[in-house]
Amino acid sequence: MTQTSDDDERTAITAAMERLFAGAPLRSSGALDIVTLAQEADVKRNKLTHKHTDLKDLFYAERKTRAGVPDSEIKLREEIAALQTTNSELREERDRYRAASETFARALHVMAIENDNLRRDLDKTRASGRGAVPLRNARSPMTLPVSLRAGVFVFDARDILLPDVR
Numbered sequence: 807m808t809q810t811s812d813d814d815e816r817t818a819i820t821a822a823m824e825r826l827f828a829g830a831p832l833r834s835s836g837a838l839d840i841v842t843l844a845q846e847a848d849v850k851r852n853k854l855t856h857k858h859t860d861l862k863d864l865f866y867a868e869r870k871t872r873a874g875v876p877d878s879e880i881k882l883r884e885e886i887a888a889l890q891t892t893n894s895e896l897r898e899e900r901d902r903y904r905a906a907s908e909t910f911a912r913a914l915h916v917m918a919i920e921n922d923n924l925r926r927d928l929d930k931t932r933a934s935g936r937g938a939v940p941l942r943n944a945r946s947p948m949t950l951p952v953s954l955r956a957g958v959f960v961f962d963a964r965d966i967l968l969p970d971v972r
Contacts, residue, residue: 812857819861822847827868829878838869838876860937 822843825831834845843865844851854862872880 807879808888815847815853816858816861818849819843819847819865823861823868824827827872827876838872840865840897 826834826836826838826846828961829836831842831846833848834842838844840854840862844854847854847912854865867914875883
């Protein structure tokens, strides 16, 4: 063989190593082993194991430092870790919103009961002919600051304690 042929083989093997470690194989499965390197370089395996042993050793050394993981897989693992963190944060936010909505629902339910009780008291007061209307009903499960304006239930939302949903 000529010197040019050996140089061409070495160039092809080196380029194949770079493609494999970058995770962009052209002619092989992309596995980081000597058979795949030979396929990627389009040379016979014995050229790597007997003739260009220095390139074979370089390939194995590089594979060992990378723990057998190509660059593309390393990037994907980093992206997966970032997405898992984002997913965890979104789940926590969802749980906070869920807790807040349950609190709002409970408060709304209590206010609806309070409103019904006040309307009933108003109807009784109107029917009895008395002029005074009580603002709170002692039977109500929760006392909220309320007032009646033309028979409509009005409350101040700042008086209800809610969880922080930031």
